[in-house]
Amino acid sequence: MKEKKRNEISVLLDYAGSYKVLTYVGLVLSAIAMVLGTLPYICIWLVVRDLIAVAPQWTKATEVTRYGVLAFVFAFGGIIVYFAALMCTHLSAFRTASNIRKKGMKHLMKTPLGFFDTHASGYLRNRLDGAASDTETLLAHNMADMSGTIAMFITMLVLMFMFDWRMGAACFMAALVSIIAMSSMMGGKNASLMMEYQSAQDVMSKAGTEYVRGIPVVKVFQQTVYSFKAFKQAIEDYSAKAEKYTVGVCQMPQAVNLTVTEGAFIFLAPVAIFIAPSEIRNGSFATFITNFAFYAVFSAIISTALAKIMFAAGGTMMAQTAVARFNEVMNAPVLEITDNPKEPQGNTVEFKDVSFTYEGSGSPALSHVSFKVKGGQTVALVGPSGGGKTTAASLIPRFWDATEGAVEIGGVNVKDTDPHVLMSRVAFVFQNNRLFKTSILENVRIARRQATREEVLAALEAAQCKDILEKLEKGVDTVIGTEGTYLSGGEQQRVALARAILKDAPIVVLDEATAFADPENEVLIQKALSTLMKDKTVIMIAHRLSTVVGADRIIVLDNGEVVEQGKHEELVNNNGLYSKMWEDYNKAVKWKISASEEVR
Ligand SMILES: Nc1ncnc2c1ncn2[C@@H]1O[C@H](COP(=O)(O)OP(=O)(O)OP(=O)(O)O)[C@@H](O)[C@H]1O
Numbered sequence: 001m002k003e004k005k006r007n008e009i010s011v012l013l014d015y016a017g018s019y020k021v022l023t024y025v026g027l028v029l030s031a032i033a034m035v036l037g038t039l040p041y042i043c044i045w046l047v048v049r050d051l052i053a054v055a056p057q058w059t060k061a062t063e064v065t066r067y068g069v070l071a072f073v074f075a076f077g078g079i080i081v082y083f084a085a086l087m088c089t090h091l092s093a094f095r096t097a098s099n100i101r102k103k104g105m106k107h108l109m110k111t112p113l114g115f116f117d118t119h120a121s122g123y124l125r126n127r128l129d130g131a132a133s134d135t136e137t138l139l140a141h142n143m144a145d146m147s148g149t150i151a152m153f154i155t156m157l158v159l160m161f162m163f164d165w166r167m168g169a170a171c172f173m174a175a176l177v178s179i180i181a182m183s184s185m186m187g188g189k190n191a192s193l194m195m196e197y198q199s200a201q202d203v204m205s206k207a208g209t210e211y212v213r214g215i216p217v218v219k220v221f222q223q224t225v226y227s228f229k230a231f232k233q234a235i236e237d238y239s240a241k242a243e244k245y246t247v248g249v250c251q252m253p254q255a256v257n258l259t260v261t262e263g264a265f266i267f268l269a270p271v272a273i274f275i276a277p278s279e280i281r282n283g284s285f286a287t288f289i290t291n292f293a294f295y296a297v298f299s300a301i302i303s304t305a306l307a308k309i310m311f312a313a314g315g316t317m318m319a320q321t322a323v324a325r326f327n328e329v330m331n332a333p334v335l336e337i338t339d340n341p342k343e344p345q346g347n348t349v350e351f352k353d354v355s356f357t358y359e360g361s362g363s364p365a366l367s368h369v370s371f372k373v374k375g376g377q378t379v380a381l382v383g384p385s386g387g388g389k390t391t392a393a394s395l396i397p398r399f400w401d402a403t404e405g406a407v408e409i410g411g412v413n414v415k416d417t418d419p420h421v422l423m424s425r426v427a428f429v430f431q432n433n434r435l436f437k438t439s440i441l442e443n444v445r446i447a448r449r450q451a452t453r454e455e456v457l458a459a460l461e462a463a464q465c466k467d468i469l470e471k472l473e474k475g476v477d478t479v480i481g482t483e484g485t486y487l488s489g490g491e492q493q494r495v496a497l498a499r500a501i502l503k504d505a506p507i508v509v510l511d512e513a514t515a516f517a518d519p520e521n522e523v524l525i526q527k528a529l530s531t532l533m534k535d536k537t538v539i540m541i542a543h544r545l546s547t548v549v550g551a552d553r554i555i556v557l558d559n560g561e562v563v564e565q566g567k568h569e570e571l572v573n574n575n576g577l578y579s580k581m582w583e584d585y586n587k588a589v590k591w592k593i594s595a596s597e598e599v600r
């Protein structure tokens, strides 16, 4: 059976918990405040009516003072009640927004880390922020306004027919025509045109951001005209859609709407002229004049009231976007966390017939990969670019989970371990290390929060970072990324190695740790690595084969499959992919040496 789609506002209100009732109280109070707010105008009108009735013997108007006091009481009461209403809606709104944030963050914490490689990490957080702050504004302000507007609309209808139904009907006609005109702009097939127009606006703003972001690349490749094309296209598309909607759809209804609301008088005047003679004949001309005065003023405020109603309708749209954004966050995949975690025995790492396919990809990045690394051994993953090395390594700390087969640590499937235990057992040095915009000390201490300053310094020294600290004025307290302090690729890798050394986890996963280092850095990095790898189970990915020669086992990955595995000597004699890679590597080294000799 199809589940009935729930109203978005009530979906959001579920997050208010026990504060939900405050929202309802707030809405009722806001409605009362709005009614109270209109009463002083009626009092004023009553004063005018009395004065006209007794004119010119003003002293006969005895009720004037009473009306004045009442007007004041109503106005003041209205303000106080409105204040209380906002207090209630705000309290509930804050609670709801904070619950939405908490729930979303909890979900994101369980999302596999690998997910954030393909989905910019800030994106979902922004979505969550947007959903929460929209909900807050919606519940705190818009809903209160909406309920006030509804109350105002009802009061308006009552007032319209209270004094003279004929003139009331004239004013009502104006309102009716305006409502029909407004809904024709937003209903039926025009709604889809409006959506198209709004989404073209989104596309344009995205294309604008893309364009600005791409400027450095564009300049380097001198592609100005080409890159501007997409942005220009988006702008043109937007103006076409905007014109189609505003000129094609809105022009007539909006013209009618403005005419009748701003000039509601044109409905009122003929009616008044029509009924005036009979009123004079009946001798109730004074009442007629005062009623007419009332409706003349009333017709002038119709436009403001209707505009408010139109504005309040936007609240439903806001709730829809908030719910859609929140759902986007909640739809991010999560890692399943076991209820009965098993304790790994020892530090072996084993891949048992592991296959893995990235979401949305047609072919597997890994297929039927099996290998074993005993505790304390070093295994090197090598192979051509795109072979699946990084993918294989990232299954160990559960950046992703294997689609088929099992990755085991100490004989236990990583899925069956407590995530905290897993994280404490594995240190990961990424292909592109991320240093945070904080001091070097804190950047390293992330690996082990309770480490002392001395321990951090020792780790930095072991990671050969002495030269980095020495050249910085504030040493280890220098904040990275400020005052022109940026570290080179090789330097960043050494700081990242210090992190891993400080963590002192028994299993170390290194992804291309020597990738973009200059010779000087490389020597230092090699030294740091040997400290880090001492007595550890190591899974190492390296492009420079010199670093993998000493490994206990070399796994050659090509196209996601293990094509060869064994020790360096065995593989060299195997005449397979590895021996070819080794040959190429040696040629490159020779070429480098002879080139440097020529320079001399
Ligand atoms: N986040 C991802 N989403 C989709 N496909 C991916 C993702 N990361 C990698 N791939 C694909 O998976 C395959 C294996 O990639 P992987 O990064 O594991 O290769 P690699 O051996 O580490 O390459 P390199 O030596 O260049 O680092 C490639 O075809 C790649 O395009």
Ligand SMILES: [Mg+2]
Pocket: 389, 390, 391, 431
């Ligand atoms: Mg890689």
